[in-house]
Amino acid sequence: MFVMMKDINFKYNNSDSQLLNGFSLNIPEDKITCILGASGSGKSTILRLISGLEKPKKGFIKYKGQVIVGQNTFIPPEKRGVGMVFQDYALFPHMNLAENILFGVKETGRKKKKKLNQLLELIDLKDLKERYPHQISGGQQQRVALARALAIDPALILLDEPFSNLDANLKSTIRNDLKKILKKAGVTTVFVSHDKDDALDLADNLVVLKDGKIVTQGPAETVKSDNSKYVKGLFS
Amino acid sequence: MRKLSSANIWSLISFLLIILILLPNLNIFIELFTPASENWEHIKNYLLQDYVTNSIILVFFTGIFSIGLGVTSAWLITQYDFPLRKFLKWALVLPLAIPPYIGAYTYNGLLNYTGLVQTTLRNIFHFKINPAALDIMSLKGAVFIYTIFLFPYVYLITRSFFEKQSANLIETAKTLGKNDLQIFWKVALPISRSSIVAGTSLVIMEVLNDYGVVKYFGIRTFSTSIFKTWFGMGDLSSAVRLSALLMGFVFIVLISEKFLRGGRKYSSSTSRIKPLTRKKVSNKKGILIMMFPLLIFMVGFIIPTLQLIYWTWMSKSNLISFEIIRTAFNSLGVAIISSLLILITAVIIANTVRIKDNLLSKVYSKVAVLGYSIPGAVIAIGVLSLVITLDNKLEIIYTLLNINNNLLITSSIVMLIFAYFIRFLAIGYNSIESGFDKIGSNFFEASRTLGANVTKTFFKIDLPMLKPSLYSAFLLVMVEVMKELPLTLILRPFNFNTLATKAFEYASDEMIHEAALASLLIILISGIAIYYTTNGRKKE
Numbered sequence: 001m002f003v004m005m006k007d008i009n010f011k012y013n014n015s016d017s018q019l020l021n022g023f024s025l026n027i028p029e030d031k032i033t034c035i036l037g038a039s040g041s042g043k044s045t046i047l048r049l050i051s052g053l054e055k056p057k058k059g060f061i062k063y064k065g066q067v068i069v070g071q072n073t074f075i076p077p078e079k080r081g082v083g084m085v086f087q088d089y090a091l092f093p094h095m096n097l098a099e100n101i102l103f104g105v106k107e108t109g110r111k112k113k114k115k116l117n118q119l120l121e122l123i124d125l126k127d128l129k130e131r132y133p134h135q136i137s138g139g140q141q142q143r144v145a146l147a148r149a150l151a152i153d154p155a156l157i158l159l160d161e162p163f164s165n166l167d168a169n170l171k172s173t174i175r176n177d178l179k180k181i182l183k184k185a186g187v188t189t190v191f192v193s194h195d196k197d198d199a200l201d202l203a204d205n206l207v208v209l210k211d212g213k214i215v216t217q218g219p220a221e222t223v224k225s226d227n228s229k230y231v232k233g234l235f236s
Numbered sequence: 237m238r239k240l241s242s243a244n245i246w247s248l249i250s251f252l253l254i255i256l257i258l259l260p261n262l263n264i265f266i267e268l269f270t271p272a273s274e275n276w277e278h279i280k281n282y283l284l285q286d287y288v289t290n291s292i293i294l295v296f297f298t299g300i301f302s303i304g305l306g307v308t309s310a311w312l313i314t315q316y317d318f319p320l321r322k323f324l325k326w327a328l329v330l331p332l333a334i335p336p337y338i339g340a341y342t343y344n345g346l347l348n349y350t351g352l353v354q355t356t357l358r359n360i361f362h363f364k365i366n367p368a369a370l371d372i373m374s375l376k377g378a379v380f381i382y383t384i385f386l387f388p389y390v391y392l393i394t395r396s397f398f399e400k401q402s403a404n405l406i407e408t409a410k411t412l413g414k415n416d417l418q419i420f421w422k423v424a425l426p427i428s429r430s431s432i433v434a435g436t437s438l439v440i441m442e443v444l445n446d447y448g449v450v451k452y453f454g455i456r457t458f459s460t461s462i463f464k465t466w467f468g469m470g471d472l473s474s475a476v477r478l479s480a481l482l483m484g485f486v487f488i489v490l491i492s493e494k495f496l497r498g499g500r501k502y503s504s505s506t507s508r509i510k511p512l513t514r515k516k517v518s519n520k521k522g523i524l525i526m527m528f529p530l531l532i533f534m535v536g537f538i539i540p541t542l543q544l545i546y547w548t549w550m551s552k553s554n555l556i557s558f559e560i561i562r563t564a565f566n567s568l569g570v571a572i573i574s575s576l577l578i579l580i581t582a583v584i585i586a587n588t589v590r591i592k593d594n595l596l597s598k599v600y601s602k603v604a605v606l607g608y609s610i611p612g613a614v615i616a617i618g619v620l621s622l623v624i625t626l627d628n629k630l631e632i633i634y635t636l637l638n639i640n641n642n643l644l645i646t647s648s649i650v651m652l653i654f655a656y657f658i659r660f661l662a663i664g665y666n667s668i669e670s671g672f673d674k675i676g677s678n679f680f681e682a683s684r685t686l687g688a689n690v691t692k693t694f695f696k697i698d699l700p701m702l703k704p705s706l707y708s709a710f711l712l713v714m715v716e717v718m719k720e721l722p723l724t725l726i727l728r729p730f731n732f733n734t735l736a737t738k739a740f741e742y743a744s745d746e747m748i749h750e751a752a753l754a755s756l757l758i759i760l761i762s763g764i765a766i767y768y769t770t771n772g773r774k775k776e
Contacts, residue, residue, distance in 0.1 A: 077684040090682035094700045104686030
């Protein structure tokens with residue numbers, strides 16, 4: 001398995017209840033996986049655990065065969081090489097688009113420039129590279145955030161509620177754009193969403209989450225025809 | 237050995253800084269267990285009761301009157317439309333620009349036998365008033381001075397509460413047929429309780445911290461007694477005991493604050509702030525309403541400032557002396573150095589606290605703001621006894637290095653700056669912390685996932701975004717340092733003066749005219765800072 005989470009216990013400091021209790025999850029390589037669940041089900045927390053922004057109380061996480069979280073191991077986020085796109089994109093407001101994209105890039109000189117051009121081409125924003133985040137639209141911001149995350153050549157990209165900040169009428173266009181970019185980049189992707197349409201449209205692999213527990217998981221079509229009450233309610 | 241991670245370096249530095257802040261306070265605690273001097277018996281038996289009674293009277297009445305002025309003016313400003321409302325809204329904050337000790341000698345100069353009021357009455361109206369009736373150098377006078385120059389703390393916090401959080405409740409009360417007066421007593425006052433308590437406790441802290449007013453008026457309180465035992469008797473151990481008692485007093489105030497607020501801070505209604513619609517009143521009524529805040533503004537700012545300008549004019553022949561320039565530079569110099577140190581420390585601790593969300597970091601943020609609730613004289617004694625101990629320990633090294641001064645640190649400016657650092661760290665820390673809050677954690681986290689460690693993230697992301705908070709923190713701390721009196725008087729090196737000490741010394745020597753210029757400079761600088769922080773911030 002590409003990412004393996006096992007027996008994870010996690011709770012936030014400001015909360016009394018355990019959000020994840022003995023939680024385990026496997027994420028396959030080269031696929032787009034969607035974690036689908038209501039708010040508070042713990043789906044964003046799973047991304048934060050994989051990226052290293054949160055530390056579980058117990059359990060281990062393996063990534064590309066290497067233990068990144070274990071009993072005495074905790075690889076900090078900056079050393080994991082996992083790309084993350086935040087719900088509100090978190091584009092640095094004091095940097096223009098090019099500077100944002102290049103923030104994590106290790107290459108220098110000509111190689112760096114080449115990379116920038118490739119990424120700008122990928123997200124189709126070549127002409128706007130001098131602009132600042134507040135000067136572009138929400139959909140464009142999302143693409144920049146994705147390019148910035150891809151710039152560190154991650155083997156895994158995590159997207160936290162990628163469509164929650166977008167106008168409903170633009171959503172399907174942007175969803176298609178995103179799908180194209182992700183397929184073109186050919187990188188394993190995990191995104192979380194509370195919207196079944198996002199899940200069915202984008203995901204190869206679907207994980208349905210409820211109160212910190214997996215209800216069902218598998219290829220999107222299989223999950224859709226699951227007979228359990230919760231899943232039926234979700235897709236009706 | 238394992239290499240320290242970037243995040244751990246921040247924790248380590250923060251830990252060391254926290255220890256540094258705690259040391260002088262711990263030192264007071266330790267000194268408490270050394271045997272008492274013979275003075276102590278005398279102080280305890282004959283003087284202590286005076287200190288306690290006077291302090292209680294000052295705190296109690298200043299508190300009550302500040303609530304009266306502060307809440308009433310906040311209510312009028314937020315509820316009614318009247319002439320000059322917009323101007324008075326921020327002008328009512330200006331009395332804070334005048335440190336109470338400057339206000340004290342200015343009003344004394346105005347009201348005493350040779351002052352403007354009595355001479356005018358005598359010479360122009362041929363009316364002889366009993367001088368005792370206008371004698372301000374008493375407990376009553378001190379309450380007046382504290383109230384008129386400190387009430388804006390209550391005004392500011394209560395006003396912003398009325399503006400932002402009370403609209404729904406007040407409008408509901410109106411629809412239920414209550415008149416204005418009923419709404420004020422039955423709705424506005426109870427719901428703003430925690431804001432009033434917060435503002436009042438700031439006022440009380442300032443009263444307990446003050447040395448200038450009570451010294452000038454000859455009132456015995458804790459801070460004057462701490463000065464007396466140290467300067468008059470050189471009795472550190474009694475000074476430490478008095479400091480500990482004063483801290484007990486502060487502690488009671490803090491506990492009561494918590495209790496009176498009902499354990500809650502301001503209810504943080506981040507969502508939809510509904511502005512209050514102000515009531516239109518007739519011209520006549522509007523002018524009547526205007527008189528109240530206008531009068532406060534006159535008494536709390538215009539009259540003393542005009543008097544100071546007049547005095548400065550009177551002494552214009554020796555206005556720009558070498559002495560005043562040097563003093564201004566001293567003030568500016570120590571203020572800039574202390575502000576920079578405070579800013580750096582505040583940023584380091586606030587960043588650590590933000591990253592490590594655990595019990596220890598909660599302790600850190602409490603310690604960082606500790607100094608502001610400790611009166612200046614107490615910090616001074618804590619720092620002094622610590623530094624003297626340190627100098628004693630270093631004596632061997634001094635001898636080895638052929639340094640003739642056994643009290644090298646004690647007699648240097650380092651001690652004073654260290655004390656400013658402890659006392660005013662809270663102001664810098666609060667600004668920086670709220671700056672970090674405004675930025676949120678997303679940018680930090682994004683940077684981390686992009687391969688930057690805590691330190692690189694700090695310099696590339698946090699610091700540039702924190703700039704506005706850094707500027708306002710710097711300004712706020714600088715002004716406080718320039719106004720500061722008790723700490724500076726106890727800890728300054730021989731012959732070292734700031735604008736504050738110079739103004740106070742001149743005034744104490746009855747050289748009122750000479751004190752005026754230094755005082756005006758302090759008021760000007762504070763006024764600019766107040767303008768910037770109350771008006772300028774909105775534009776960010």
